[in-house]
Amino acid sequence: MNPVLEVHDLDVSFDTSVGSLRVVRGVSFSVGAAETVAIVGESGSGKSVTALSLMRLHDPDKTKISGSIKFKGTELLTLPEARMRTVRGNEIGMIFQEPMSSLNPLMPIGDQIAEAVLLHHDKSRAEARRRALDLLVQIGIADPQRRMREYPHQLSGGMRQRVMIAMAMACDPEILIADEPTTALDVTVQAQILGLMRDLKTRTGSSIVIITHDLGVVAELADRVVIMYAGVKVEEGTIAEIFSQPAHPYTVGLLGSIPSLGCSRSGGPLTEIPGQVPSPSRVAVGCSFAARCGLTSSICLEIEPRLENVSPRHGVACHHKIRTPVA
Numbered sequence: 001m002n003p004v005l006e007v008h009d010l011d012v013s014f015d016t017s018v019g020s021l022r023v024v025r026g027v028s029f030s031v032g033a034a035e036t037v038a039i040v041g042e043s044g045s046g047k048s049v050t051a052l053s054l055m056r057l058h059d060p061d062k063t064k065i066s067g068s069i070k071f072k073g074t075e076l077l078t079l080p081e082a083r084m085r086t087v088r089g090n091e092i093g094m095i096f097q098e099p100m101s102s103l104n105p106l107m108p109i110g111d112q113i114a115e116a117v118l119l120h121h122d123k124s125r126a127e128a129r130r131r132a133l134d135l136l137v138q139i140g141i142a143d144p145q146r147r148m149r150e151y152p153h154q155l156s157g158g159m160r161q162r163v164m165i166a167m168a169m170a171c172d173p174e175i176l177i178a179d180e181p182t183t184a185l186d187v188t189v190q191a192q193i194l195g196l197m198r199d200l201k202t203r204t205g206s207s208i209v210i211i212t213h214d215l216g217v218v219a220e221l222a223d224r225v226v227i228m229y230a231g232v233k234v235e236e237g238t239i240a241e242i243f244s245q246p247a248h249p250y251t252v253g254l255l256g257s258i259p260s261l262g263c264s265r266s267g268g269p270l271t272e273i274p275g276q277v278p279s280p281s282r283v284a285v286g287c288s289f290a291a292r293c294g295l296t297s298s299i300c301l302e303i304e305p306r307l308e309n310v311s312p313r314h315g316v317a318c319h320h321k322i323r324t325p326v327a
């Protein structure tokens, strides 16, 4: 089956006061129907910039985007803005880390969800409100009639995120892009929101792109994983490949720093990857992970590794790929 979303050789640069900064470099991935793909990496690895590019939400005067982003075969990068507006929200939904910045503080949430319904469907106001109520029930909000009349500040963080999900689902998108949807929430609420997303995915058959720095979230939700580092895709594979046969030292480092998995996988203590993601203005020649990697040799400092497949759907960009014995 054809992928719903196909990103090929995506490159994103920003014009800044210190010159042009290339923050995403040649990233490719695809998302199939009803598939969940997680884009994972530490802060500054280019995940959000990639997500915003999918929706063409960058300031066009300050951003240069090249490559190709095809949604159901249509090239989005050259689509006229008016047509792009109908794709956003109608066919591709998006939820962000901080729902407060996307919700209108002055409007009851029932009205906001109904507005989202009206924006994308030819319905009467009464029908839109009924659909809003139905969505609140679907996302597990207790006493939805009362909640409809409440304002965002009257809801907890978890409830606000549920409302954002309801708004994104109001138009039955083919694909939902979720940028760190659980990062601002406490652990119990995180688990509830992930459960809700899993439920919706099963019920609606939407594809999902989830952006996260947290491999724990990935384990809960994703079918495939794209690992990004300093604007580059360094590894990609199925969830089983990434968790049981990680081949890039960066992925191994990320896995070692997940509390529950870190202990149980290796039986050893939690580890941290030393150092931090280089700023886009300081990306070095060769492998951008070399400065933090325990396997670095001279070739890593000279030649940027290209992504090579170690199995049909498992690709790795590293001169010293780790071969984990299959258990």
Ligand SMILES: Nc1ncnc2c1ncn2[C@@H]1O[C@H](COP(=O)(O)OP(=O)(O)OP(=O)(O)O)[C@@H](O)[C@H]1O
Pocket: 014, 016, 021, 023, 041, 042, 043, 044, 045, 046, 047, 048, 049, 050, 213, 279, 280
């Ligand atoms: N509008 C912009 N202008 C200039 N640089 C930017 C802009 N947006 C992002 N960047 C830079 O691009 C790099 C990647 O940022 P991005 O937000 O995609 O990272 P991320 O992996 O999503 O991390 P986080 O989880 O912290 O958002 C960072 O170095 C960031 O400072």
